[in-house]
Amino acid sequence: MQTAVEAVVFDLGNVLIRWHPHAAIAREVGPEQASAFLAAEDFDFLVWNSRQDAGRGWAEAEALAVASHPHWERAIRAYRRHYEHSLLGPIEDTVTVLEELHGHGIPLFALTNWSAELFPHARERFGFLDLFEDIVVSGDEGVAKPDPRIFATLARRAGRDLAACVFIDDSPRNVAAAREAGMDAIHFTDTGHLRGDLRRRGLPLAPA
Incomplete structure (x- = not known):
């Protein structure tokens, strides 16, 4: 189940x-x-x-x-x-999915491999980052995906069992590490499949 x-x-x-x-x-x-x-x-x-x-x-x-x-x-x-x-710009279709999930009250988090010194560039430029309850930035933590320690940090910061979280990443290594940590993980390859992948998990998104 x-x-x-x-x-x-x-x-x-x-x-x-x-x-x-x-x-x-x-x-x-x-x-x-x-x-x-x-x-x-x-x-x-x-x-x-x-x-x-x-x-x-x-x-x-x-x-x-x-x-x-x-x-x-x-x-x-x-x-x-x-x-x-x-930073070439937002991936608009994925941002739309993020905004829909936020509109339905789904708790949202981010887990990113990013330099602590350079992440402020993204913060200043992309307003949709404010939709996340928390963003775990690897450079701040001193450890990056796929190291299992950063998934433990995510669990602590999100205050949730990782088994109840869906993780989306474009790196197969990071997807495999997330699954090893107990998460349901989606390998993001393009925006076309993501909406359907999340709908199949029962999330309240409109059909494509």
Whole structure:
């Protein structure tokens, strides 16, 4: 028998907010160099960035990266300097789902891998973030998905059994970790399926 849903938990990046580092880096080094940097075999941008999501400060991160990869210094520093351009805008269909759930009084939470220093950019720009009762930001907690400790933090902050929460994330690793933590988790691949996935769980959304 399916547990009644008490709350819905959203990831933010590429679920509610389109994000890609290329636009920020290209502001300083141009699109071709930005693409080369992000595809570089000698520097893994996503792994490096994930350390900031887990709490490392940006000044330290940039200093270490520039020391080990001085030929990429402009691209490394460009990302944070022009960070607002990496936030490409809301994913409107998902925002509509969020707003409908809020309108029906469904408790809403967010669990996001995001640098504590950079998350204020999203707070200032996207008013729909105010619909969440709480947002767990990995950079503030010093631990990021898929580490099970951040799901324990979510349970404490939400004040609910994770088995009664539905989690939505675009990362298969994070979805698997959420399920391991006891959550019902939806792998978000596009906006087309999400409304139906939530309706099948008994949530009061209009048909597509």
